[in-house]
Amino acid sequence: MSSPPGAQGIVVFSGGSAANNLVDVFKTVRENKKCPLSYVIPISDNGGSSSELIRVFGGPGIGDVRSRLVRLIPDDPDHDDSEKAAIKVFFNHRLPKDRLAAKQEWLQIIEADHALWANISTAKKELIRSILNVVNYEILQRLRPSSAFDFSSASIGNLFLTGARLFTNSLESAIYLLSSICSVPSHTSVLPAISSNFTHHIRAGLADSTFITGQNAISHPSHPSHLEYPSTTSSPPTSTSTSETEYHDTIEDANPPGSLPTLRKPYLTFSKTPPTPTSDDLPARITRIWYINPYGQEIRLAANPRVLSALSSAQAVVYSIGSLYTSIVPSLILRGVGAALASPRIRCKILVLNSTVDRETGPSSRPFRAIDFVGAVANAAAQSQSVGGGAEGGKELGREEYGRYVTHVIHLAGEGTPEVDRGELQGLGIECLRVYGRRVEGEGWVRYDEKALVQALEVTMGRRERGMERLRRNTLEG
Template sequence: MPAESFFSLTGSSTPTPVMNNGKRKGIVVFSGGSAANNLVDVFKTVRENKKCHLSYVIPISDNGGSSSELIRVFGGPGIGDVRSRLVRLIPDDPDHDDSEKAAIKVFFNHRLPKDRDAAKLEWLHIVEADHSLWTNITTAKKELIRAILNLVNFEILKRRRPSSTFDFSGASIGNLFLTGARLFTGSFESAIYLLSSVCSVPNHTSVLPAINTNFTHHISAGLANGMVITGQNSISHPSVTTALDNAAPSKDEDTEYHDAIEDANLPGSLPTLRKQYINFSKADEDDLPARIERLWYINPYGQEIRLAANPIVINALRETQAVIYSIGSLYTSLIPSLILKGVGDAIANPAIRYKILILNSTTDRETGPSSSPFSAMDFVAAIAKAGAESRSFVGEAGKHEYGAYVTHLIHLTGPGTPRVDKEALNEVGIETIKVYGRRVEGESFVRYDEKALIQALEVTLGREQRPEKSRRNTLEG
């Protein structure tokens, strides 16, 4: 019987793996922020079916957008992707009108105006509690949130200098709250716990920073032509210049100029890591001059360093039945988490039966250039190389090692999708699963159909109940 017919008629009877203590093994999803947020409901449904814990591992190396100004003034990790996932996980209950949860989601997703003066004025209205955003938030939560926001406002005032003032342009209220919570508790982990509690994130789902730190950690990428690009924002989407850049003298790249600005950066650190990157565009990005070959962490002076993963991430990987690499930017959303010490060994453990790559529906700046876009095999090779580097193996990972990091690949077909060579992937031990996508008006690429993706994941992981028949999915393997 063809695989598609078997899937549609019977489903899988694979039992759910359990640990020695009888607890069901969980699912770990590696992802970045905005792209993977579109699949949160997919992973939620799969988790509910497996009745297990779900962990999201999020990198903390982003130095663009409003996070860049928080990093410049306060230091600390890039928190934007962690915040966006926590807020996205606020539960929706269609059977009950929960106006407070809806209001909290709007509140923490809110961004201040792009105009600097208007942004500061609106911020003051928020901390003084006379802004409409507070509507429908109960007094207890309102005063807790206000206390944290007033704390971060006080810290901003303390750090005000003639050479450096905080720019509220486009600032995320959720990012400001998470920063204030981190400053108050002295713990990034505690700050995440507080925001999770305020957002009523269910206990069965965790958002784990790839590194648990109070420090800033940046990344660099090496291209095939020998060029090195420093800082995640420069790798992924170069910024539009900001007010601070425009105020610089003609040699604004000089370290001496940036040393004269009193902020959280160490004297002598790389100027490219000290700029404001508040304004950037993800549209109309120029191709990189060559393919990215490698990514690594650096200290403030540009020297390569090796960092250990968050111990909670390693524990989650030890207790998981499946690793899922979600859609998103390959080199700035996935690889920063995979190259950390301990991650490669944990993923390569044969006890993890399912290591599933959900292939992007298109290529981007990081997986080009457009003249030579990444294929599915290139995505797999980059993940395997990152895992090998995590284990201190230098150089390319051999194809015989690919199956240690990826066992299944889910993909779309159509114009612009990465090329999938099914036979070549099968030869290295990777099963391919093709699903149908959907087109959204105004977009030039295909999106995953949620129902088809859920069914593809469930047939891979083994579903305990009969799936609904569907013609929107095909299983190849």
């Protein structure tokens, strides 16, 4: 179903894993409003198999883009479409953790001698295989005695997107090709926050004047966080030893000279679901996120023009669930985004509050409240418009400015959920809607109920239908 001419769209800022659970919610809202839907995804992820692709090939972190594209493969309950199911399994498949076993399975796949190819038509199979052979050839070209590609836990979808990007020399073309193969509807777009063939890393500044480099180290490190200190202070020097730097200098890889040693390390093993959300607290709250060049200097990057185009015709913006500072904020601080978000033409700017705090929104002794989430979003958007670092004028926004960037907060209630002071937010012109959630066995937090969240979003965006108020009383508290 195509969108009517001039239909105002919905733009969703999100990362990968967490927001994938809400894809059906946003799909339903889009269908009911008959408008385009755009997902804005950051490309700063440097963990998992993406870290090995970045080490060897450079280029953006494309894991979250791939996972969203594959998640958007249409499901048709009325038809048995075995090929779409097979393509979804294929691009979500990860090779074994054992290095040798992973290499052997990879060879089976590119030689078309693997069960994953079953139910994929010959035309699509040979197209996919040709791209995988491109990336395999590039891997062989880059093979050196000091550097061999590690296929451990590699995502086939990530390898495909990398091969397509190398072949076309365009990230957008690679996304278009995977979208076409996955039959992603034309009314739904997956937009990288930055359209680039280069790697872009982020750094987090903490309230104690230390900072952490790289998304993986900020969000879900494999090892205790490496804290860095500004060179202008009398604090202890960074813990990166000379021998470590010299070791990485001996490895021939895609990193340009001067790349920070902390960004050259592989991060193939990590967990996004620790035993408790705050089991590894940061020493202080995160105050700001910024992009850096390979030498560690702050840079200000422009947003993908397609992202700005989507915002210019949006009726609503949604800041989705996910890691606040590594999934949402990296897209908001890009040049052009903040000014677009500040426009009063966008009627609804909706923050869907996380159901719990995590490493980025702790520490456990002082977890983020709703007002802190709102402030982080608003300050990131203001930072996008500043000439130097920081928010507008180099200072944090006053709370009275938060309503320019967030107009509504949708949240859950219950043990472990962030505290919401409705009066505090309403005093800033920000409306709150509480949605009843559900607990999943084995999980320590509440999940959003899909039907309730759909209704909350539609009520917020102004959709009114007979019976809506009756349904709303069952699921919402406005």
